[in-house]
Amino acid sequence: MTTATLSRPRAVQREEPEWLVWALIALMLVIGLIARSVTENRTQQWSGGGVSFNYPAEWVSFAPEGQLLQVGDPFSSPQFPTSVSVQEVPVADVGRNLTALGDVALAWSARRGRDLVAYRALRTEPVTVGGQEAVRLEYAYVAESVLGNTNAAPIVARAQDVLVQRGDSLTIITFAADSSQWDEALGIWRTILASLRGI
Amino acid sequence: MSTEICCVCDTPIEGAVRALGTRRFCERHYEHLTKDRKGLWLATIAFIVALLLFVLAMQVVGPMLTPALTGGRLVAAGILLAVIPASLWLGVFYLQDRVEPEPKRYVLGVALLSALLASAIGQPLINGFFRVNEWASASLLLKVIAAVFIVGAIQEGLKYAAVRHTVFRSREFDERVDGIIYGSAAGLGYATMLNIQYVIGNGGVDLGIGTMRIVLAALAHASFAGVTGYFLGRAKFEAMGPLWLPAGVALAALLNGAVTVALGSISRPGLHAMPFNGVAVAALVAALTFAFLFRTLRRANQVVLSAASAPSPSAVTG
Numbered sequence: 001m002t003t004a005t006l007s008r009p010r011a012v013q014r015e016e017p018e019w020l021v022w023a024l025i026a027l028m029l030v031i032g033l034i035a036r037s038v039t040e041n042r043t044q045q046w047s048g049g050g051v052s053f054n055y056p057a058e059w060v061s062f063a064p065e066g067q068l069l070q071v072g073d074p075f076s077s078p079q080f081p082t083s084v085s086v087q088e089v090p091v092a093d094v095g096r097n098l099t100a101l102g103d104v105a106l107a108w109s110a111r112r113g114r115d116l117v118a119y120r121a122l123r124t125e126p127v128t129v130g131g132q133e134a135v136r137l138e139y140a141y142v143a144e145s146v147l148g149n150t151n152a153a154p155i156v157a158r159a160q161d162v163l164v165q166r167g168d169s170l171t172i173i174t175f176a177a178d179s180s181q182w183d184e185a186l187g188i189w190r191t192i193l194a195s196l197r198g199i
Numbered sequence: 200m201s202t203e204i205c206c207v208c209d210t211p212i213e214g215a216v217r218a219l220g221t222r223r224f225c226e227r228h229y230e231h232l233t234k235d236r237k238g239l240w241l242a243t244i245a246f247i248v249a250l251l252l253f254v255l256a257m258q259v260v261g262p263m264l265t266p267a268l269t270g271g272r273l274v275a276a277g278i279l280l281a282v283i284p285a286s287l288w289l290g291v292f293y294l295q296d297r298v299e300p301e302p303k304r305y306v307l308g309v310a311l312l313s314a315l316l317a318s319a320i321g322q323p324l325i326n327g328f329f330r331v332n333e334w335a336s337a338s339l340l341l342k343v344i345a346a347v348f349i350v351g352a353i354q355e356g357l358k359y360a361a362v363r364h365t366v367f368r369s370r371e372f373d374e375r376v377d378g379i380i381y382g383s384a385a386g387l388g389y390a391t392m393l394n395i396q397y398v399i400g401n402g403g404v405d406l407g408i409g410t411m412r413i414v415l416a417a418l419a420h421a422s423f424a425g426v427t428g429y430f431l432g433r434a435k436f437e438a439m440g441p442l443w444l445p446a447g448v449a450l451a452a453l454l455n456g457a458v459t460v461a462l463g464s465i466s467r468p469g470l471h472a473m474p475f476n477g478v479a480v481a482a483l484v485a486a487l488t489f490a491f492l493f494r495t496l497r498r499a500n501q502v503v504l505s506a507a508s509a510p511s512p513s514a515v516t517g
Binding site for chain 1: 329330332333334335336341344345347348349351352353356359363434438439440441442443444445448449452
């Protein structure tokens with residue numbers, strides 16, 4: 001009896017090898033990661049207003065109202081989607097006798113203050129776009145839901161304008177998002193800014 | 200005394216040694232492994248019908264109750280609803296399985312472990328690491344890839360682990376059909392945790408609509424894990440080859456992904472949500488999946504029984 005017990009085959013010998021299951025799952029996850037990587041890195045180039053940049057390919061175009069471009073992330077807040085827009089305005093429309101870009105930026109900030117509810121300028125700093133001087137203006141304001149439902153609470157939005165002056169015209173690239181999603185959205189904005197070039 | 204070891208009870212076989220391929224069994228466990236539980240199929244049908252009745256009842260009661268519940272009470276009611284499908288399954292299953300029931304602690308343990316794995320590993324991986332919701336909706340192809348290769352693989356892999364590393368090696372796992380039973384338990388545990396997270400994440404749910412989502416998830420996950428369970432059930436008692444279990448998990452992941460994407464389109468064909476369509480299709484998928492699994496298993500059992508009744512010195516040694 002003792003001999004039989006000691007010499008009996010080990011139970012593990014009867015089981016199918018399990019590592020193949022986990023190898024298969026690992027392979028499936030790698031395929032999924034590749035699909036994610038390809039998707040997330042897919043961008044679309046836009047050129048206009050003297051600038052060009054890349055934005056995520058899955059972003060959709062909104063009806064631009066007096067703007068050259070307005071695209072947004074369809075998977076962000078439905079009330080206030082994360083978006084990038086571009087508009088071009090004559091410098092003379094922003095203010096009179098403006099020559100220095102810093103003055104143009106101040107005048108533009110004042111105009112934003114008139115157009116947007118509860119506007120607060122948070123930061124203004126010089127940046128470079130394709131070797132050309134530009135100004136970045138960061139601000140917050142209160143916006144209505146884009147869904148147009150009157151019983152919804154207003155949204156606190158945060159945005160950045162990048163102002164690029166080309167002679168008599170000013171190109172403004174605006175990135176805006178619901179303030180509750182601002183920190184997550186900044187990664188995308190940085191990627192867009194990295195691709196921003198003057199043309 | 201024979202030096203052969205029964206692969207179920209792991210003890211030296213006294214008397215006749217029964218064989219199925221390279222596996223050896225004692226007389227008792229050989230009889231067990233081919234046991235057909237006819238009542239199990241009826242219990243499964245009763246479970247699906249009971250869930251549909253539950254959905255219909257909540258369509259009447261839900262709209263009356265929802266406005267009266269707010270805040271914590273609405274969340275508590277939602278959590279209660281989330282637990283009902285698994286409780287119903289346990290109830291129906293034990294009603295038909297009174298003669299020789301699976302130990303409750305094993306069935307509950309597998310369901311609980313699967314729920315914990317969902318909460319601790321599965322959903323954090325899917326939503327946190329792979330961030331599936333952020334990129335997989337761009338096209339139908341991406342939806343399917345994410346649903347099968349990420350969501351399906353993770354969820355079915357964890358349900359497989361919940362059975363394989365617990366009850367699979369125990370003596371209670373002594374019938375081929377036990378794979379389907381414990382697999383379904385793992386699926387329902389996983390679905391229950393998903394539903395609880397959904398209820399808490401939304402601060403409660405509309406009791407009518409929420410019930411449909413809860414039932415849909417329960418039916419779907421029980422079916423997918425039932426497939427893995429079928430493969431596990433056969434792998435324990437037959438030498439099915441090294442690719443058998445990977446094939447089972449892959450099939451379950453494929454079913455998980457394909458059915459989830461299809462149910463998403465059926466439940467929300469456009470801007471309007473039509474959740475009952477999803478529930479009806481999920482019930483149909485569950486019924487067809489379990490019908491296929493039980494039928495296939497019964498045929499496999501009949502093959503073994505007919506081989507055993509035929510005189511075959513190589514299959515039975517004394």
